[in-house]
Each structure stands twice: as C-alpha cells, then as structure tokens.
Amino acid sequence: MSPVARQIQIRRMTAADIDRVTEIAATLNSVSAWPRTAYLDAANSAAAVPRLALVAGGASTGRQDRSGPKSPSVQGFAVASLLPPRAELEIIAVTAPMRRRGVGLLLLAALMAELRSAGVRELLLEVRASNQPAISFYCAAGFVQTGRRTRYYVNPEEDAVLMTAHLD
Ligand SMILES: CC(C)(COP(=O)(O)OP(=O)(O)OC[C@H]1O[C@@H](n2cnc3c(N)ncnc32)[C@H](O)[C@@H]1OP(=O)(O)O)[C@@H](O)C(=O)NCCC(=O)NCCS
Incomplete structure (x- = not known):
C-alpha cells in the first residue's frame, strides 16, 4: 500500500460531504453529472432507492463556515445501488492528484466488503x-x-x- 493510501480512511458519505463530492464530480469528464440532490439521496440511508455511498479521506470536520458545512479532506467517493444479491457500482472517483496511489482500490475493497455483508454476491x-x-x-x-x-x-x-465482479 502506498504511504498516501495508508493515511486514507474510508467512511460513509454524510450530508456534510456533499459540497466536496459535487466539487470532485464536476471535474470528471468521462462520468455523467449527477445533481446535488442525487448525492444527498445516496448519503441518506432512508432514501427510496437503497444505496451505499462511501468517501475516502480524513474524518469530516463537521465545521461550518460562511459557505456552509465542508469536508475538504475528502479525496474520493463511490456509490452503489443495492438489490441483493446484485448491486450496481454507479460511480467511483478519486481526485486527479491522488490517482495511482491505491485510493480507488481502497474505496472499492471497502464497498465490496460492505456489500458482501448486505448479501450482495455480484457487483455490476x-x-x-x-x-x-x-x-x-x-x-x-x-x-x-x-x-x-x-x-x-x-x-x-x-x-x-x-x-x-463476484463477491463470494
Ligand atoms: C478510476 C479511478 C477511480 C481509479 O482510482 P485510483 O485511485 O487512481 O486507482 P488505484 O491507484 O487504486 O489503481 C489500482 C490499479 O488500477 C489500475 N489503474 C488505475 N488507474 C489506471 C490508469 N490510469 N491506467 C492504467 N491502469 C490503471 C492499475 O493496475 C492500478 O495499480 P498500479 O497503480 O499499481 O499500476 C480514477 O482513475 C478516477 O477517479 N477516474 C475518473 C473517474 C472515473 O472515470 N470513474 C470510473 C467511471 S464511474
């Protein structure tokens, strides 16, 4: 594991991460843009479509400044929709400066482990x-x-x- 990846923590996406997540998403050319509300839904465990949304970074500061709550340490995120025994990886992204350091694989491994625990056997x-x-x-x-x-x-x-990918 790279020294950078060793400092990365993977955790659930929260509403406080959405500004940073949409900021990262706006830099992606090869990925369809989601509206901000879609990320809010993904981070909401009570949403109509069950999703698992993770971020890679340090712990959220939870601090709020004039521009609202922020978690600037987030360097990547992944979202999957669940319909066990299948799930769909809808998006995964790492900020450009942090790529090729193992952060994407860390995110995906954590996502797969949580999906497996939720009864998912195939990730599409x-x-x-x-x-x-x-x-x-x-x-x-x-x-x-x-x-x-x-x-x-x-x-x-x-x-x-x-x-x-088969998860068993
Ligand atoms: C795809 C993406 C998430 C990968 O994240 P990452 O953190 O750079 O990936 P990792 O460092 O964990 O890479 C793991 C392995 O994947 C392969 N890989 C990753 N990026 C690669 C690239 N640009 N070219 C070739 N192989 C690559 C390599 O085998 C790499 O291992 P190595 O670096 O030891 O050779 C990142 O490139 C990204 O955010 N892309 C833009 C968004 C996107 O296209 N998302 C996918 C569609 S939703």
Whole structure:
C-alpha cells in the first residue's frame, strides 16, 4: 500500500460531504453529472432507492463556515445501488492528484466488503468504452467484461462496456 493510501480512511458519505463530492464530480469528464440532490439521496440511508455511498479521506470536520458545512479532506467517493444479491457500482472517483496511489482500490475493497455483508454476491457496472483508465482499474479490482451495449451513452455517443465482479 502506498504511504498516501495508508493515511486514507474510508467512511460513509454524510450530508456534510456533499459540497466536496459535487466539487470532485464536476471535474470528471468521462462520468455523467449527477445533481446535488442525487448525492444527498445516496448519503441518506432512508432514501427510496437503497444505496451505499462511501468517501475516502480524513474524518469530516463537521465545521461550518460562511459557505456552509465542508469536508475538504475528502479525496474520493463511490456509490452503489443495492438489490441483493446484485448491486450496481454507479460511480467511483478519486481526485486527479491522488490517482495511482491505491485510493480507488481502497474505496472499492471497502464497498465490496460492505456489500458482501448486505448479501450482495455480484457487483455490476457499465463504463464508457473510451474510459480505458477506469477499465484497467476495474480489471485490477477483479472485474471481468461481460458484454457491451452499442451506442448506450450520449453526448458523446459511445458504447458501454459491461463488467461484473463476484463477491463470494
Ligand atoms: C478510476 C479511478 C477511480 C481509479 O482510482 P485510483 O485511485 O487512481 O486507482 P488505484 O491507484 O487504486 O489503481 C489500482 C490499479 O488500477 C489500475 N489503474 C488505475 N488507474 C489506471 C490508469 N490510469 N491506467 C492504467 N491502469 C490503471 C492499475 O493496475 C492500478 O495499480 P498500479 O497503480 O499499481 O499500476 C480514477 O482513475 C478516477 O477517479 N477516474 C475518473 C473517474 C472515473 O472515470 N470513474 C470510473 C467511471 S464511474
């Protein structure tokens, strides 16, 4: 594990993380934008769609300044929707300066462990065919390609690569 990854803590996303999470999400070109309310829903365990949302970073400060609550130490996040025995990895991201230091794998390992405890046996995802860094990352994390959906994405139009990881 890299020295950076050793200092990272993985924890549940809370409402105090949403500003930072949306800030990170706004920097991603290869990932569809979610509205702020979708992240708030993901962090809410009582939401209609059951989701597991984790962040990578230090503990939330919980402090509030003029611009509202913040958790600036968050360097990555992941969200999965659950329908045991399956779950879908909807998004995972690490801030650009922190990539290739093992933070993504830490997030995914923690997510998979929690999903397994919740009765999930298969974790599915779809990713833009051009997002080779993410596809390599998913392969490194144990996912295998299971299919392809032609012209699944729009703006720009592109195929989706379907991948699955078995959690048992
Ligand atoms: C995909 C992403 C989350 C990976 O996070 P990360 O913290 O950089 O990943 P890790 O450091 O844990 O990488 C683990 C392994 O995955 C593979 N990998 C990760 N990024 C890679 C890249 N850019 N190119 C090739 N392989 C890569 C490598 O095998 C790596 O191990 P190594 O560094 O020892 O070679 C990150 O690149 C990211 O946030 N991308 C933008 C958002 C995105 O596209 N998300 C996926 C779609 S929702």
